[in-house]
Amino acid sequence: MRRRITQAAVFLALIAILAACQISSPVVPPTKISLKPFLSLIVGESETLTPVVEPANASVEDLDWESDDSSIATVDSTGKVTAIAEGDTVIRVATQYGLKAECDVYVATVSVRDVTLDKTSLTLKESHMYTLVATVLPSNATNKNVTWSTSNASVVKLVKNDAGKEDGTIFANAEGTAVITVTTVDGNKTATCTVTVIKEQ
Known part of the structure; x- marks a missing residue:
């Protein structure tokens, strides 16, 4: 009786092993991996590269991403490329099987075309402020950075913010007229506002 039970147990174990072998799919290694040939981005933009493997049912678990120049564009473990600075670099990906692919990345900047002010002329009373x-x-x-200047600081002076930078805030010192100019760092584009200071009545 015990022998019959043992034989039955072995038989059931064999059936379970065969069933498991039939259920699990064999691992299919890729024979080729590719990326889009080039990618154009503006500084600050991001895009995720999607590798294409062949055959379509190939199993790819670990991908190793790298950028030839991370000062121009970086890439994370998911293939997300982020543009850092103007220039060009190459993003590379490799599989655990040694297959490799690459994408040429071109990063450009957007130049400043113009700058405007919310006021072209302004009248302030003495000791009053305006931003x-x-x-x-x-x-x-x-690059949206700008600088500020005044034609007559004794009439209208620029006020620095808590960070110690001029942000367009002005203070009416004394009666008279002064021109406030804002200038872009990129392209030296300018805009002006004529400020007239009158006495407090």
């Missing part, structure tokens, strides 16, 4: 708002165009310009 001029500069708008750099286009809105997706890469």
